[in-house]
Amino acid sequence: MNFFPLVRPVLGLIDGERAHRLTLIGLRLGFGPTDHESDPVALGIDRFGLHFTNPLGIAAGFDKNGEVPDAMLAMGMGFAEVGTVTPRPQAGNPRPRIFRLTDEGAVINRLGFNNEGHASLRRRLEARKNRGGIVGVNIGANKDAADRMADYELGIRTFEDLASYFTVNISSPNTPGLRALQGRGELEALMVRVLKARTGNVPILLKIAPDLTEADRADIAAVALDLKLDGLIVSNTTIEREGLVSGVHAKETGGLSGKPLFAMSTKVLADIYRLTGGKVPLVGVGGIASGADAYTKIRSGASLIQLYSALTYQGPALVTRIKRELVESLKRDGFARVEDAVGVDVK
Template sequence: MTGLFERAGRQLLFGLDPETAHGLSIKALKCGLPPVRPAPRDARLAVRLAGLDFPNPLGMAAGYDKNGEVPDGILSLGFGFAEVGTVTPLPQPGNPKPRIFRLVRDSAVINRLGFNNEGHDACAARLTARRGKTGIVGVNIGANKDSLDRVADYEAGIRRFAALCSYLTVNISSPNTPGLRNMQARRELAELLGRVVAARQGLANPDHRARPIFLKIAPDLVDAEMEDIAAEILAHPIDGVIVSNTTLSREGLSDAVQAKQTGGLSGKPLFERSTIVLAKMRRLLGPKTAIIGVGGVDSAETALEKIRAGADLVQLYTGLIYGGPALPGRILRDMFELRQREGVTNIAVLRDTRTEHWAARPL
């Protein structure tokens, strides 16, 4: 019956505007819906990374729960961690609607949301209210579109949320805020990371000064840009990188009409490009820097291939749109079965087993 309800739910949601459907899914999670089959819990799926103990390597990427409304509902679907945001210091409406477009034949989405969110105050209030609850919840921080000092916005995010989350993600890779990706250039990135690290170091509580920081980068990078980013990551005491955000590429899409929409593309078509960038970054950063792989994850096979390419953890979002709320449990059960079938002692031993294969592929 679960499959029947899931198919009916998808049909209902796909009959709605994508942003309306998204809002309904948030409301459903607030109400404790939908019921899903419990995901397996096994120590051999656990990952220890950046001082945190993840019960499994599968997380919900930022962009779904922009305002920190349902992190515990997300975790209840089976995810090992949830990342809320992107949240900016001041509330902002984002770009004009419509701004989300499904490409059903491609199992993809194009969005040009533009960091629409309720701002630091609203998100911080919700995260304060969940204090004492278990589960790894990260906060993805961004800059307001009209900010006069975008780096200061990131510093403010560090100071505001370090006490309220498990880790922080500095997002400079959305294609929907004009000029934001310019912060990936080496000089701008050096200033950003220096000031972000200083903001963390300036926190009063020693525990908060140890809060992990990740940098989220774009998939639309050339080798020289990746080399510069890797050099700055290694030069600053941040904990890792998230690879990657959405892409501006439209290569290989079958939906020629929707492909003309501006914005970032996510979902299945992003898998190959984002995995190549992931592997190249692993080769540049070496074995110690943490990497979270995102882009086109919709099955145990794609999740495990990210790990083989060099990821410690993986995240998904668009895959959930097409796979439904039972997808995290399916992925974890399939991972569990593969681990048993192949005699893998822990999922982490698969990391880097295909890094060179992916890193050698052209973008």
């Protein structure tokens, strides 16, 4: 059963972080809805050696500690990404650090990688490892790490037997200096080390920021092609405030997500698709709040899509709605499968 419409008014009244904690508790207790329909064939897609029954996943940050991946899959998500996880537990920034801009369908957060650390996530993923489903692990570095790159290597080694894929997150705006790893030299050095740390062939994706110069984007595309990265996730939250009309919290420091991020992240997505000649699988994230948005991301180069902010406003019914609308859009435009629509808008 979907309890969201009943609890939504209450969740809307309390602080964003507390509302999120309650949501996770509800999901852990089994109050999340279940999508009993099997996904239509048209939504299936194969990328980096995995078969996704539908292209929609829950973005990183919703379930930092791996408490509810199975609830998210049961809700109808094609995959779940847990994390960002850092080697040692980390408290993150002082509260309040999540701000809802309800009128704008947006969120600003400056959590700063609060999470319970590798050991705790490992225990949870081990406990669910026979349940199947695609569960990616998003890895990061502790704020006070002496060697940040070593933290990413450790992430790979720690979760290699449990992760369906990895996301190397160097694009959070809330860990000072982290995004400098996106520069060509640093990025190459990091990804070479990360790829070397892998002993098997678990796919490794890189998650990038939307606030990149043209030169940065070209560098990232070149590194992804040179090192044969399995995919890129475009994008994380933005430090820009473009597209924000009002909102009492608009001036808060942190990463902006949700509707105001849509146009900007989709532009970067299309650009990266063009720069990589469509050869690197892309995950489109940023401001998806409808089937039409999801479809636009796919036409702009995304093979897979993720969302977070819209779920806090619309609740879990959004998942089945997006899938239904996506099927309708594909059919309307004469595409038999998601695959056929990937990148068709990119010149």
